[in-house]
Amino acid sequence: MRGDFSYDVVVVGGGPAGLSAAIVCARAGLSVILLERGRFSGAKNLFGGVVYTESILSLVPDLFSEKRLPFERPVTEEGWWILSENGVVKITHTEETRRTGPPRAYTAFRARFDPWLEGRAREAGVLVVPKVRVVDVLREGGRMSGVLVDRPRSWDRPEPAEVRAPVTIISEGVNRILTRKAGLVPRDFAPEEVALSVKEVIQLPKGEVEKRFGLSEEEGLAVELIGEATLGLPGSGFLYTNTTSVSLGVGLFLSDFAEKGIKPYELLENLKRHPVLSRLLSGGEILEYGAHLIPEWGFEGLPRLCGDGVMVVGDAAGLVNPLFREGTNLAIYSGIMAGKAAVFAHERGDFSRAALYLYEEAFRQSYIYRDLKYFRKLKRFLRENRHFFEIYPEILNQVLHLYLTAQGRAKEEVFREIFTLFRKKRGLAGLLRDFLRMGRFLRGW
Ligand SMILES: Cc1cc2nc3c(=O)[nH]c(=O)nc-3n(C[C@H](O)[C@H](O)[C@H](O)COP(=O)(O)OP(=O)(O)OC[C@H]3O[C@@H](n4cnc5c(N)ncnc54)[C@H](O)[C@@H]3O)c2cc1C
Numbered sequence: 001m002r003g004d005f006s007y008d009v010v011v012v013g014g015g016p017a018g019l020s021a022a023i024v025c026a027r028a029g030l031s032v033i034l035l036e037r038g039r040f041s042g043a044k045n046l047f048g049g050v051v052y053t054e055s056i057l058s059l060v061p062d063l064f065s066e067k068r069l070p071f072e073r074p075v076t077e078e079g080w081w082i083l084s085e086n087g088v089v090k091i092t093h094t095e096e097t098r099r100t101g102p103p104r105a106y107t108a109f110r111a112r113f114d115p116w117l118e119g120r121a122r123e124a125g126v127l128v129v130p131k132v133r134v135v136d137v138l139r140e141g142g143r144m145s146g147v148l149v150d151r152p153r154s155w156d157r158p159e160p161a162e163v164r165a166p167v168t169i170i171s172e173g174v175n176r177i178l179t180r181k182a183g184l185v186p187r188d189f190a191p192e193e194v195a196l197s198v199k200e201v202i203q204l205p206k207g208e209v210e211k212r213f214g215l216s217e218e219e220g221l222a223v224e225l226i227g228e229a230t231l232g233l234p235g236s237g238f239l240y241t242n243t244t245s246v247s248l249g250v251g252l253f254l255s256d257f258a259e260k261g262i263k264p265y266e267l268l269e270n271l272k273r274h275p276v277l278s279r280l281l282s283g284g285e286i287l288e289y290g291a292h293l294i295p296e297w298g299f300e301g302l303p304r305l306c307g308d309g310v311m312v313v314g315d316a317a318g319l320v321n322p323l324f325r326e327g328t329n330l331a332i333y334s335g336i337m338a339g340k341a342a343v344f345a346h347e348r349g350d351f352s353r354a355a356l357y358l359y360e361e362a363f364r365q366s367y368i369y370r371d372l373k374y375f376r377k378l379k380r381f382l383r384e385n386r387h388f389f390e391i392y393p394e395i396l397n398q399v400l401h402l403y404l405t406a407q408g409r410a411k412e413e414v415f416r417e418i419f420t421l422f423r424k425k426r427g428l429a430g431l432l433r434d435f436l437r438m439g440r441f442l443r444g445w
Pocket of ligand 1: 042172198249
């Protein structure tokens with residue numbers, strides 16, 4: 001890539017957000033260039049592993065006509081495993097319709113899903129240029145007019161080449177460097193506003209995923225791991241089944257890693273040593289190891305979603321709901337909304353913030369905005385109620401152990417022990433306070 005270029009729309013970043021925005025614009029007949037720093041879309045991306053059918057269908061309605069879907073397994077059983085030091089309480093849900101009806105979610109690898117979506121973007125006419133890093137934004141008369149890339153203009157002009165467009169869509173993911181340069185956020189994020197998650201993909205011998213997790217070949221399990229998984233700190237782990245492997249990961253706020261002196265890989269090693277998990281994963285071979293940040297700045301940290309000639313989508317805008325493991329779908333929805341606003345701006349020949357505000361308006365009417373607002377106190381709630389991760393998983397495991405194992409003791413005695421356990425670990429006033437706090441949090445106060 002050399003020289004300067006001019007397009008209707010330039011998209012920065014080939015994750016689900018950028019690819020979705022690019023597809024919408026190209027399908028409407030606009031000339032679109034998508035710049036991706038990786039060797040291909042998905043090459044530099046890492047996530048836990050669940051993608052949501054509804055969001056993908058809203059972009060690719062003929063998804064099910066694909067010969068080979070870009071997924072691993074349909075998710076047919078979902079829930080939480082609440083870990084104590086040695087035990088686990090499993091709360092999962094499945095029902096027949098999840099096995100027989102169209103799957104609502106799939107496990108997937110980004111190195112397969114993103115290139116597939118990139119293929120759809122190319123089909124729509126998007127010019128996807130990999131191995132190009134956008135280094136700065138271009139401005140003209142106070143508005144954004146494109147980007148500068150890490151390629152020379154020509155052999156005798158070493159300065160960064162310009163890619164011009166009246167609309168730039170920034171979908172750079174969590175690092176939001178360009179979002180800041182575009183003036184959409186005033187500052188970098190703080191360590192308590194992002195989570196760091198580490199993940200391994202562990203290959204199991206053929207047929208073992210089915211055997212160990214009680215699944216058929218057409219079924220998949222996706223569970224979040226709470227309690228001992230994060231050493232009792234606010235955060236969670238995950239275990240998702242792929243065709244012949246398992247994705248296992250765990251994450252904490254970046255600030256907690258720093259404050260507690262925990263090394264990310266040690267956290268994951270600790271999780272793998274848990275007796276329940278180590279048995280399930282025994283003999284597995286590590287195929288992949290990686291770490292990635294998750295934006296958790298939430299409602300209060302929402303950037304301006306658009307400015308003159310520019311919009312920001314997906315993780316770069318902080319559109320993640322960690323409680324419900326939603327990220328890729330919010331990226332896709334926001335990409336679609338921004339893409340539509342870019343088309344509208346081109347129809348009107350007006351690329352001002354007022355014209356692109358169509359995106360922000362659609363966003364404010366969407367469930368993404370409502371959810372972000374509803375859970376705006378999540379970070380504070382987690383920080384102030386760490387015992388939900390520390391004490392309750394342990395209590396729950398102990399209570400169920402006492403209740404469910406016949407111990408040759410009078411049940412009255414067992415109930416008294418359970419009662420004493422609650423009183424000792426949290427106290428009755430503490431229990432009541434937690435109950436009220438949880439209620440207030442869930443009511444969105
Ligand atoms: C550990 C982990 C587990 C997760 N689990 C799930 C899950 O199970 N389900 C779910 O829905 N979501 C999950 N998420 C969240 C989800 O991955 C993100 O919300 C989603 O990927 C955001 O998409 P995006 O397109 O905005 O950003 P990204 O997917 O991060 O894509 C950004 C792209 O921009 C490129 N880029 C960045 N800067 C530049 C530049 N200067 N020039 C050119 N290219 C650039 C990057 O290479 C990348 O390809 C998880 C995230 C993590 C970290």
